[in-house]
Amino acid sequence: MSLLRIATRKSPLALWQSEHVAARLRAAHPGLEVALVPMSTRGDEVLDRSLAAIGGKGLFLKELELAMQRGEADCAVHSLKDVPMALEPGFALPAILERADHADAFVSNAHAAPAELPQGARVGTSSLRRHAQLRALRPDLRVLDLRGNVNTRLGKLDAGDYDAIVLACAGLQRLGLAARIRLRLDAPAWLPAPAQGAIAVECRDDDAGTRSLLAALDHRPTRLCVEAERAMNRALHGSCHVPVAALARLRGDAIALEGLVGSAADGELVRAAASAPAAERERLGAELAAALLEAGAGRLLAAAGAT
Numbered sequence: 001m002s003l004l005r006i007a008t009r010k011s012p013l014a015l016w017q018s019e020h021v022a023a024r025l026r027a028a029h030p031g032l033e034v035a036l037v038p039m040s041t042r043g044d045e046v047l048d049r050s051l052a053a054i055g056g057k058g059l060f061l062k063e064l065e066l067a068m069q070r071g072e073a074d075c076a077v078h079s080l081k082d083v084p085m086a087l088e089p090g091f092a093l094p095a096i097l098e099r100a101d102h103a104d105a106f107v108s109n110a111h112a113a114p115a116e117l118p119q120g121a122r123v124g125t126s127s128l129r130r131h132a133q134l135r136a137l138r139p140d141l142r143v144l145d146l147r148g149n150v151n152t153r154l155g156k157l158d159a160g161d162y163d164a165i166v167l168a169c170a171g172l173q174r175l176g177l178a179a180r181i182r183l184r185l186d187a188p189a190w191l192p193a194p195a196q197g198a199i200a201v202e203c204r205d206d207d208a209g210t211r212s213l214l215a216a217l218d219h220r221p222t223r224l225c226v227e228a229e230r231a232m233n234r235a236l237h238g239s240c241h242v243p244v245a246a247l248a249r250l251r252g253d254a255i256a257l258e259g260l261v262g263s264a265a266d267g268e269l270v271r272a273a274a275s276a277p278a279a280e281r282e283r284l285g286a287e288l289a290a291a292l293l294e295a296g297a298g299r300l301l302a303a304a305g306a307t
């Protein structure tokens with residue numbers, strides 16, 4: 001009997017996602033033993049500081065990648081939206097699992113929707129993308145920084161620090177907190193982060209055995225969509241620090257891709273949409289990025305410090 005070790009962060013969401021992948025692997029490969037290797041990452045240790053200031057979300061991956069390089073783990077589970085557009089050389093993502101809910105969630109104890117918030121209400125998020133879309137909907141809102149894992153964020157809402165917060169539906173649903181969702185913020189009015197709701201499993205490029213075990217979990221329709229979204233983001237020099245949103249949907253053999261770039265400063269949004277055969281998803285993503293730049297996104301990205 002062989003053993004597969006999954007390096008994982010220790011947040012409740014990361015542990016849920018790693019347990020989920022472990023269960024899927026055991027089901028796909030009877031007789032395979034799967035164990036979690038929980039680790040602290042620098043990204044977790046500095047959650048109270050600006051991630052942009054200390055090197056970005058890649059920090060969440062780094063320690064897990066080092067563990068794989070040292071031979072202490074075989075693979076690592078990530079929320080794909082937190083995975084940098086350019087993967088570290090020597091690593092691969094052989095499994096992208098079927099996407100869960102891609103939408104954002106409006107969560108509030110007193111208010112059912114953004115439109116029902118009082119003038120000047122305090123809304124918590126630390127995402128520039130959510131900030132820009134909130135300001136576009138309601139320029140009067142006061143958007144305040146909100147960090148920490150999902151339970152910490154809900155705790156701050158419940159403590160009265162905010163009138164409402166916005167976070168991912170998928171994270172809430174995975175933690176059994178779907179009842180907290182007052183409204184799904186969804187396309188076409190509201191777009192998620194590229195690859196939001198999709199879980200990816202990373203391993204060493206040269207580890208053929210692990211790659212083939214992981215490949216059994218790959219969901220082709222999800223992969224086609226998130227690759228289009230990430231191609232758009234990559235062409236915009238996207239990272240998590242720029243207000244970029246994208247959503248691709250498969251319609252038969254074609255992908256319909258919607259994208260936007262926003263300004264957290266004034267809520268200006270630039271939008272574009274296009275379709276292409278799924279086989280041309282990389283080109284579709286690049287072309288949508290070009291269309292967004294053509295429509296004025298470059299100025300918004302430069303203002304957000306992306307270039």
Ligand SMILES: NCc1[nH]cc(CCC(=O)O)c1CC(=O)O
Binds near residue numbers: 170195196
């Ligand atoms: N930014 C952190 C993060 N990374 C992935 C998720 C949710 C799960 C997912 O999108 O797959 C979250 C929480 C959130 O944005 O509210």
